[in-house]
Amino acid sequence: MISAAPIRFTANIDEMRRFLELLGFEAHIVSERKSPPNLTWVEMRGDVSIIGLHGADREESYVMFDTDEPLEALQARLQEAGFNDARITDEAWGRMLEVTDPQGxxxxxxxxxxxxxxxRVVD
Incomplete structure (x- = not known):
């Protein structure tokens, strides 16, 4: 299953977390290490959506996706359709696939x- 998973880069993770909690989101995964004065990562989950809060010195948002499908299967499907730049990267937090959409x-x-x-997974 794939779902939209926007990411919000923010210098105020604690404030954004409280705001999203007011909207009905709950913290699901938080980073163990802290980057004063804020956490560095909080994955917030709603009924059918996810939003990631990422500690940063800027305020930006990006639409991203989250999947439980093997990335190799997704990569193969994209490449078969002509999206030859689909590539998998192993990051410190896990793996991601990046590809250029038809709009560049x-x-x-x-x-x-x-x-x-x-x-830490939050109960």
Whole structure:
């Protein structure tokens, strides 16, 4: 299953987290390490959506996607359709696929986190 998973880069993770909680989101995964004065990552989940809060010195938002489908299968399907730049990258937090959409914009699909080393799943 794939779902939209926008990411919000913010210098005020704590404030954004409280705001999203007021909207009905709940913290699901948080980073173990802290980058004063804020956490560095909080994955917030709603009824049918996810939003990631990422500590940064800027305020930006991006539409991203989150999937439990193997990235290799998605990559093969995209490449068969002519999106030859679809590539998988292994990041410290997990893997992602990046591809250029028909409008020339970068699209990122994150593999749903399975290894939570360095992170804490919130009950």
């Amino acid at each position: 914009e970068s699209v990122q699909v994150n593999e749903r986190m399975k290894d939570t080393y360095g992170y």
